Amino acid sequence: MATPNDEKAPVIEGAPTHEPVTKDASKLPDYVVEEDTYKVEHDLVITGDDLANVQGTAEQLSLEETRDILRDVIKNHENDQNFPIQVLHSMKEFVANHDIMENPEKYHTLILEMKVEAALIKDDSPYPEVRAVVDNTDDTTLPCSTIRAWTIGIIYVSAGVLINQLFYIRQPSITLESNVAQLLAYPAGKAWEAWVPSWEFTLFGQKHNLNPGKFNKKEHMLITIMANVGFTTPYTTDIILSQFLPQYFNQGYASHFGYQILITLGTNFIGYGIAGLTRHFLVYPTHCVWPASLVTIALNQSFHTGSDSPVSGPLKRIYSTTRLKLFTFAFFGMFVYFWFPGYIFQALSFFSWLSWIAPDNVNLATITGMNNGMGYNPLPTFDWNTLIYDTGHSPLVLPFFYWVNLFMGIVIGSFIVLGLWYTNTYNTGYLPINTPRVFDHFADYYNVSRAIDNRGIFDAAKYESYSPPFLSAGYLTVYVFFFAIYTCVLTWTFLYHRHEIKRGLQNLFKRGQRNSLHSDVHNRLMAKYPECPEWWYLLVLLASIGVSLGAILGWPTYTSAGVVFYGIALCLVFVVPVGIVNAITGFEITLNVLAEFIGGAWNAGNALCMNYFKAFGYVTCSHTLRFSKDLKLAHYAKVPPRHTFAGQMVATLVASFVATSILNFQMTQIPGVCTATQKDHYTCPGINQFFTAAVLWGTVGPKKVFGQGGMYTALLVGFPVGVILPLAIWLARKYFPKQSWLRDIHPPAFFYGGIQFAPYNISYVWPNVIVSYLSHVWLKKRYTAFWAKYNYVFSAALSSGVAIAAIVIFFALQMQHVSIDWWGNNVIAQGCEGTPCVLHTLAEGEYFGPRMGDFH
Known part of the structure; x- marks a missing residue:
């Protein structure tokens, strides 16, 4: 220690x-x-x-x-x-x-x-994963909330969100993850420790020291937590840019800094209030492991643990290499290696070797293609970055049962996709099989301007003279699985986790008896520190509601104040079920599709209003889970709760102002921003997709697409299926208790597999099953001590090496438009892998789908 x-x-x-x-x-x-x-x-x-x-x-x-x-x-x-x-x-x-x-x-x-x-x-802890990296003791003398930690944390938060905001709208974009800050914080802290004088002074009645001694793991973790919440680009970037720019809604008031900062603060802070109330459900309980947090802790431990015990491992050897040495070698090894799949030899990343046999063969590319097909490929990649495609989820971290269920879900989903496409159901055969884009009946990208008036409001006459929207087979499957996962997660948590929810409610209302129902060692250790009272979080919630209402009602947003309370209500319904699944398995079920669905139906014809519905409906729950995960991270690292609260609040406040300032620069100082011809590639692909979705589901509206008489009404079958599957598994386990394999079926993870399509496919999931088996089944069972010592540190090293290498490649080469033109980079875009192939084509002047005048 x-x-x-x-x-x-x-x-x-x-x-x-x-x-x-x-x-x-x-x-x-x-x-x-x-x-x-x-x-x-x-x-x-x-x-x-x-x-x-x-x-x-x-x-x-x-x-x-x-x-x-x-x-x-x-x-x-x-x-x-x-x-x-x-x-x-x-x-x-x-x-x-x-x-x-x-x-x-x-x-x-x-x-x-x-x-x-x-x-x-x-x-x-009852979990070997937690015991591997989390100490069951606490040194209460370690300083945490130091001037050193706050200074480094605020500087890194400011720099990180500045870079993320600036390059968010660029193609290709770049995103700094918090693990970069965690890496760089260690040399910064050690430099401070060595060079800054020890000067003690009193401020507000408390003694402070400019250099309190050795840079320790609690300071390091506080900086990391600040980066976790501070590096995120505000969701309101999409709303504000689509409102202001003339090629979108062309609303000049969106350039007002007061409006921007109010809506940004509102959406950024609204999750805090609810996160504080969910501590008894998502932070204190032992079963809420939050697997992704273990990598962060492992990396932290590798920097601050002085010695490691030798362990026996594969090849009948004793391994005495320290975690820090392993991290260093693996980090630099991956940094060097990633230059090959990431830049020099990109075919290693998208190793779609089966489709290279006949690149123009539609059927071969459809089945085996990694870019535009289903990805049936036994050896699809040699790139760690491809394995962690799903928001950085590592197969060395998330449990094996999750990857198996995810794989089964995406395989079943692929059969649905292929069935829809090859039978030309819903005219999908005229479209690429696996794309998230929306099309018109000419098989061109849907031009939303041809269905709205100059206010951005739905124009029925223009719509009827143009086209209804059409979705690819992959995108249709995604919607079915999304509808299913929402009812599934509610049913699943009721059937299997209602007792945990009941205990959380009991503990929530036991005043003065914090953690009385959560008495594991980590709760006992954290009980030594003063907890943040619930009213602190409620105050933040009320303040965020206030600034959100100020933005919505203070400017002509054409939106009801009810959207804020709708977001809170939706979050209250889903946050505990979704949070429990996230805390146990490591993946997050986002509410963006449900928010679009409800918002578009509630305010049909008003895309702007739907944007706010989507923002508050999705962001509130997403931020609550992100903050809860950091609370658990602090819980494991024994960072005092009030220090964590202050770190999250300050980092979010600083990040909100920095991001909003950069947003203003992007809107007013970058010529031709968000246009296809912008000379520095600030073409805003995400904003374009956001605007299209806003108009499609807010203006055209889900009633026309999924409602009675709509083209895709049958897709709503996902909602009852989401109830039936977990209920069937629950009954099977009840009547066949000796069939232990039934315990490993996880319907939310299964449905999450089907959501991976458009644009991902089986090639992105399959390798994770193999790697996860080797780590969490084979290695952990046979060489437990070896696995416990090295597994999470090795995962952190690989992901960190990729992150740093990607940053260097981006700034040194890609921004300078330097590329290598050879077969190893060009083969990934040959034939149907480069330009998506379709099953059927239209003759000149023809169109598919309902005839003009038959859709309304």
């Missing part, structure tokens, strides 16, 4: 009350012989350090105490796919077998295992 540079001995909180914990695996209870040790470690998926760490507690537990702990564990983790199923079976056997109490000598090994597991629950 790292300690501050002072003369006081650190106060370590959280260690068991018996003899001091040792990390020496040889000092085990006398009754634990070598065979028992191996069996306990293997059966419970724990390391020798884990076993040594809880030996004292395990010895002191009586059979009755052990049984009481395990009864509670069974109740809490019965439906928890992250909890090892074999351990759960052993627990049930122990609790149900009354002969154990009368004849304990006959069940020596089982008793030993169950005492160790009970001790783990009491003094550590």
Whole structure:
């Protein structure tokens, strides 16, 4: 453990009350012989350090105490796919077998295992993933909210959001992730530690030191949390640019800084108030692991942990390499390697080798193509960046059952896509099979200006003389799975997690008894620090409502104030179900499609109003989950809650003003911004897509597309399917309890697989299944200590190497329009992989779909 540079001995909180914990695996209870040790470690998926760490507690537990702990564990983790199923079976056997109490000598090994597991629950975490990177102790003397941390954090937040905002509208764009700030914060903190003088002074009655000593892991984590919330480009960028620019809605008032900052602050802060209220559901409970947070903690630990114990691993070797050394070598290795798939030899990234056999063969490209097909390819990529395509989700981090369910969902979805396309259902055969673009009945991109008046309001006469909107087979499938996932997540959480939600409600209303129902070691350690009262979060919520209403009502937005409260209501319905799924599996179910659907139906014909519906309906829940994840990150890292709250608030405030200032620069100082001919490539592909979606679903409206008599009404079958599948799995598990494989079926993750289409496909998902199996099944089971020591650090190193290499390539070469023209880069765009092929073509002057006058 790292300690501050002072003369006081650190106060370590959280260690068991018996003899001091040792990390020496040889000092085990006398009754634990070598065979028992191996069996306990293997059966419970724990390391020798884990076993040594809880030996004292395990010895002191009586059979009755052990049984009481395990009864509670069974109740809490019965439906928890992250909890090892074999351990759960052993627990049930122990609790149900009354002969154990009368004849304990006959069940020596089982008793030993169950005492160790009970001790783990009491003094550590039941999850090997958490134990691998999260300390079960806390040094309360480590300074956290220091001038050093605040200065570095604010500088990095300002620089990060400036770059992200500036290049958000450029093609290709560039995005700095918070792991870049985490990497760069360490040398900055160490430089401060070495060069800044130690000057102590008093401010507002409190003593501060300009250099409090060693740069420690709590300061580092506070900076990272600030970057997590501060690096994000405000969602209102899309709204404001589409309002202001003449090629869109051409509303001059959108250039007013007061309007911009009010709407930005409103949408950026509205999630905080709800995040504070969801702590009892998404932060305190043990089962809310938030897998992506473990990589951040692992990277933090690699910088601040002085030594690592040797571990046995593959090839029958002992590995003594430290985590920091592994991270360094893997980081630089990936930094060098990524230049090949990312720039020099891009075919390594999109290794669609089957379609290269006959690039113009429509059927071959449709089935095997990675760019424009279904991606049936056993060896599709050699690029780590392709594996983490889904918002950085690493197969080394998210659990194996998630990737299997995701893969099954996208495979089933591919059959639907192929069926729609090859049968020309909904005229999809005239369109590319897997694109998110919207088309007219001439198979051209839909020109929304031909269906609206000069106010951006729906014009029925113009619409009827033009065309209804048409979607590709892949995009139609995405909508079916989106509709299904919304009802599925509500049904799933009710069936399997209603007890956890009930406990959260009970704890929420237990004033003065924080964490009374969440008594794991991390909650006990965090109880040492003052918690942020709920009224702080409520005050932030009220303030964000106020500034949002000020923006909407203070300018001619043609929007009701009800959109703000609609966003809050939608969030309150979905945030806990969606949050529980996110906290357990690591993926987020976004509400953007549901917000579009409801907003467009509520205010049909008004695209501007639909934009606000979408913003508040989607952003409120998304930000709540993002802030909750950071609260859990601080919870694991033992950053005091009030420091976390202040860090999130300040970082978001700074980022809002910096991003809005850059937005003003983009709107007024970049000539031809968001036009196809903009000389510096500020062509705004995301804004174009946002505007098209706004007009399509806000102006044309979902009633015309999905309502009674609409072309795509049948797609609404997704809503009942989303209820039926989780209910069927629940009934199957109830009537076939011995079929343990049913426990690994996760319907929300299954439906999430079908959402990956348009533009992604199977090629992006399949490799993750293999990598995740090797990590979370094969390696973790056989070499638990090796996996625990290196897995998350290795994942962080690979992702960080890609991020830094991509930044260097972008600024050094791509911005200068320097490219390499050779087969290894050109083959990925040959034939149907370059220009999407279609099944049917139109003769000159023909169009498909309803005849003119038959659609309204």
